[in-house]
Amino acid sequence: MSESAHRMIEILRILNESDNPTGSKLIADELKKKGFNLGERAVRYHMQLLDEKGYTEKMGYSGRKITELGKETLEKGLIYKQVDFIYSKYEEMIYLCDFDYVNKKGNVVVNVSHIYEKNAYDIIKKVFDSGLCISPYTKIKKIKNGYELKTICGTTIDGILLNNQIPSLLQYGGLLEIEDNIPTRFKDLISYKKTSISPLDAFIAKDMTSILKVIEEGSGVIPANFRMIPATSQKKAIDIFKKLESIGINGIIEVGKPGENVLGIPVSEDMVGIAIVGGITPLCAAQESKYDINMKAGEDFTNFNELTPISKLSNNILKAIKENPKKTTPFLLSKSWNLINNVNYDIETGKGDIIANISKINKVDVDDAIDIMEKTYKKFPEHISPHYKLIENDNNKIDIATVCSLSIDGILLKNGIMSTPKYGGLLELSESPMFLELISYNGSSIDPHKIFIYKNLTSLTNKLTDFNRILASLKEVHYVAKEETKEIISKLKENDFSIYKISKPRELIYNAKIDNYNFGIVAGSGLNTIAAIKEKNIDIEVKAVEKIMPFESMEHL
Incomplete structure (x- = not known):
């Protein structure tokens, strides 16, 4: 969960535990006990946002109390609101910035x-x-x-x-x-x-x-x-x-x-x-x-x-750009759609091309890496894809290929069903699993799961919290194709494709929101075993959505 969302959850918890309206000073004091160094001004800012969302209500000078909507939100978390909040937060700060550069005031x-x-x-x-x-x-x-x-x-x-x-x-x-x-x-x-x-x-x-x-x-x-x-x-x-x-x-x-x-x-x-x-x-x-x-x-x-x-006013060490690059920054979905279009896996034979993630590791670490992958799969058999392939590389490196979750979009497309990758996320496996973070595939040039791995947010082998945190992706399909999609997903599960849940139309799925007239599919990331390797401090270069590969050429953990 992002820091801002975490603070809001904690503020709601404080209000929920209080029988009386609570003021910003008391909330700031309680937050400090929980490890949040937030002043009264910052608390008031967050409280105003919670008021606007209808989660809290101002009770005059006495302070605020949590609303029924706030209590309901506290149970579900704030992630589906948070994906809209970040941009809104910056828009608000832009509006409230009142610096007058002429007089150097504000x-x-x-x-x-x-x-x-x-x-x-x-x-x-x-x-x-x-x-x-x-x-x-x-x-x-x-x-x-x-x-x-x-x-x-x-x-x-x-x-x-x-x-x-x-x-x-x-x-x-x-x-x-x-x-x-x-x-x-x-x-x-x-x-x-x-x-x-x-x-x-x-x-x-x-x-x-x-x-x-x-x-x-x-x-x-x-x-x-x-x-x-x-x-x-x-x-x-x-x-x-x-x-x-x-x-x-x-x-x-x-x-x-x-x-x-x-x-x-x-x-x-x-x-x-x-x-x-x-x-x-x-x-x-x-x-x-x-x-x-x-x-x-x-x-x-x-x-x-x-x-x-903190230092003298100085010119930036960067030099002027001579010429803008002719090539544009490649966005993930553009690359992905081309790979998705080339998936030809047959759900009846269990053979055909899928999309593979390719990560690089030193040859001397391969045995340890495979051991970690096997233990992780045994620990999470319902959440981890067991398919992988080792590929010889130059410079004492070995490539580890795993099944990319976008393969599922390609398989559905091959069967005449349009499936759109929506978010890459970090999923907490609590009694009621929920997404803690979501990053849209649209507008990103990097696979969101790589971000979560780089930031050490997963916990498949290391105990960071009371619950394990794994990588998952969310896809959307039009509701008219739901029954056919369920049949295809059922066959994919038989072949150990990692698929967790299919939602109802417009239903919150693990606390993520699906657009109207669509239903959601949550699938496990092929990078989960790679994240487990990295958690054990083994040097591995993480790469996602890399190439097409025959599924039948892969081994099973």
Whole structure:
């Protein structure tokens, strides 16, 4: 569950346990006991959102109480609301940002991070000195277990544009490749819409960024955001960016031309694309160096007058882009549909081509990896696909092929049924299983399950919580095809395809919402056994949705 949703659940629990209306101070105190360092102002912000959703009700000056809808929501969780909330949260923060850059007055949107080791500060400052930030203006204070550092979030720039009558449409958060100090192309992207986890938060994980390598060698990967503005506002926006730079707010990587692709991202006609460095970039660099950093992007507001420069105002080390890449960033569904279309598995014979994930592992680790896969399958026989294949590779590597869940969409298509991949998710196997995180396949360039593996969110072999957490995907099919789909799914289960549940039309399935006139199918990810290997600290390169492969060529655990 994302941090914001977790807080809301905890607030609802506090209110549900109280017989009387409860105020924000008491809620903040109770949250602190549960490990949430949330001030009264932040609590009021969350309470306002809960009021708007009808989960809580304000009882004058006495405080708030939970509604019947809130109690019902508390039982089910908030994930299906959360996938709509992230984008809404940023829209709200853009609207509430009131910073006047001419007079340098007003509130800016800030990221709030907790640093637990003092040595991490030197690395963070090194990144600020390089200019790979939105602004050197920060606010740091000592807290119980370390330091709290507030840094300006890129959403502040969207707020400034809106205050100057320029609509800024936030599109993607992602990872941007740098070569010889020149930005080349977005390597990976996640859309701000239909995700339970903020896109840049999704990419805050070990081995996903290489910011220090960019600073020291000129090449690597950094977090960045992408938005679009109307082409008629381009000149005015550039003028604002120049003025912002003069007061220490920058981070602009590229402003495109009307209808021109920007760093691999297609831009609509009569619109202009803008790429901005991620405001959490300096903190990510410390994380790369193995320091424990708790980062929250776009978390709060702070008056600009309370911030002071952590380093001198300096130019960004990145050089101007000579030419935008002709190739666009490949989106997952575009690639997937082509593979789905080539699936020809026969449900009667149990033979034919399926889609395989291909992950790479060192040869010396293969025996241990297969042992982990076997134990994981025996532990979760109803949730894990037992099919795999080892493929010889170069450089002392072995490829491990597993069955991708998108194979099911291809098999249904072969039988005349349109099945659409909707979400990749993290599923908790409690008495009433529920999705804790969902990322839409639409608008993503990376398989969502890879994100959850990189962020160490699964628990198939390691006990992180009271319940195991596995990878699963959600698909949608039109309700008129339900009976035929059930027959096909039944035959696939006989051949050990990992399929958990078929929902009723418009029913919540494991707390995920299905569109009208559709029903949902939840299938296990072929990366579950790979996640189990990674949990055991075996070095493995995770790759998903890679190639077509004959199902009959695979072995059984």
